[in-house]
Amino acid sequence: MNGNLDLAPCASDRYNIVCIALFAEAVVGRISWLFRILPHPIDVLERLARFLGNRLDRSRRGSRTLIVRGAIVALFLSMFAAWARWALAQRASGYCVE
Numbered sequence: 001m002n003g004n005l006d007l008a009p010c011a012s013d014r015y016n017i018v019c020i021a022l023f024a025e026a027v028v029g030r031i032s033w034l035f036r037i038l039p040h041p042i043d044v045l046e047r048l049a050r051f052l053g054n055r056l057d058r059s060r061r062g063s064r065t066l067i068v069r070g071a072i073v074a075l076f077l078s079m080f081a082a083w084a085r086w087a088l089a090q091r092a093s094g095y096c097v098e
Contacts, residue, residue: 049077052076053070056070056073
């Protein structure tokens with residue numbers, strides 16, 4: 001090390017968390033028992049997309065309307081994913097000790 005403090009605060013904490021997570025995944029493997037209790041986040045988004053698609057797409061609507069409604073669903077799901085990422089980052093930021 002050259003003495004520069006260019007690293008963001010908690011960089012070593014994040015590194016340790018990633019190492020622990022990789023080790024735990026290697027030891028435990030796929031945790032399918034957990035996904036029988038709690039739904040996987042991808043499954044939640046897939047169900048939400050399917051629900052919104054069924055509610056908004058009707059065969060009697062024109063192709064332009066279907067494209068606009070599909071774009072609305074894609075935008076909503078993107079915003080939901082961004083919000084979930086932000087919420088998790090806010091929650092995790094409390095664990096950083098400077």
